[in-house]
Amino acid sequence: MIFRLLKKDAKTQARRGTVYTPHGEIQTPIFMPVATHAAMKAMTPLQVQETGAQIILSNTYHLHLHPGEALVEKAGGLHRFMGWDGPILTDSGGFQVFSLPKKRITEEGVFFKHEDTGEEIFLDPARAIGIQEALGADIIMNFDECIPYPCDKSYAERSTEKTLRWAKQCKEAHTRKDQYLFGIVQGSVFEDLRKRCAKELVKMDFPGYAIGGVSVGEGLELLKQVVGYTAPHLPEDKPRYLMGVGLPEDILESVERGVDMFDCVIPTRYARSATLFTNRGRIRLTNKNYRRDFYPIEPNCDCYTCRNFTRAYLHHLFTANEVLSAILASIHNVHFYLNMMAEIRRAIEDGKFKEYKENFLASYLKGK
Structure with a gap:
């Protein structure tokens, strides 16, 4: 069991629960401070812990570039490398890769340039999972295509189908039993695409689910709509994670709609x-x-x-x-x-x- 639902609010969809990981329990709803390069900016791990943080997030894309997952693995994994003994979540790097100005998206993956050396790098679902397995976080994420906003529906539909294909490949590539792999629901602001993506991912039976693509400029009202018509299609007995959000008002509105985990x-x-x-x-x-x-x-x-x-x-x-x-x-x-x-x-x-x-x-x- 990764998640136990402890209480549901009678007037809203808000939930109180516990997420269980190899490095400890997480009481939800929870906010995850972001340690992009395996370090919180301007804070030591002890200072982060003293704020009440239960889990932190690190970035696969940046750690792949510096210092490289091989070095982190040799150091004993991300927990030992950065001196944090609590749970860690790593994202797949998808948001960062798709935010780059010069990248080439194919059906198989994404080509992009190393930010320092200019070397061409290819990242696909299997590689993204391999990097995250080497890093050793407790919760890892599917490699998905983060859809820009605004975009036309035909592009969003093609992209969502690609995310579903990549989700299946990620699940097939994932081998570590001490890590939980979360699926990511995409679909931009289109309700039917969000519903289809959520339902197809649920069929794949991930231990947790994220709602992606709602921190790319949509604003609070659209965020509320997207979360409102996506969360009901996710299993009640699995944790729900809203990626990259956000401000206090964003968090409160999303908790009301049934979200358990946040980062920003x-x-x-x-x-x-x-x-x-x-x-x-x-x-x-x-x-x-x-x-x-x-x-x-x-x-x-x-x-x-x-x-x-x-x-x-x-x-x-x-x-x-x-x-x-x-x-x-x-x-x-x-x-x-x-x-x-x-x-x-x-x-x-x-x-x-x-x-x-x-x-x-x-x-x-x-x-x-």
């Missing part, structure tokens, strides 16, 4: 540009108003940063271009996300998710 670079990326998350919206600490503000970022926050430092101090660090500014801001933002997920889990357990969501957004969006 936003918490640390925003932190490095002095944008901090609070229950009253986002604040920009480079603003001169914070130069003499001796309150913590969030008065009721118990993260390391808020327990020890003021907005004025962080304003000073950012103004002085000190590395510590990114560290302290990242600790707070990641903690904010993980604390929000803990509150979401409690609200579902108490049968009060709808009320929690409405109260959170009333405060957060008002100050945004």
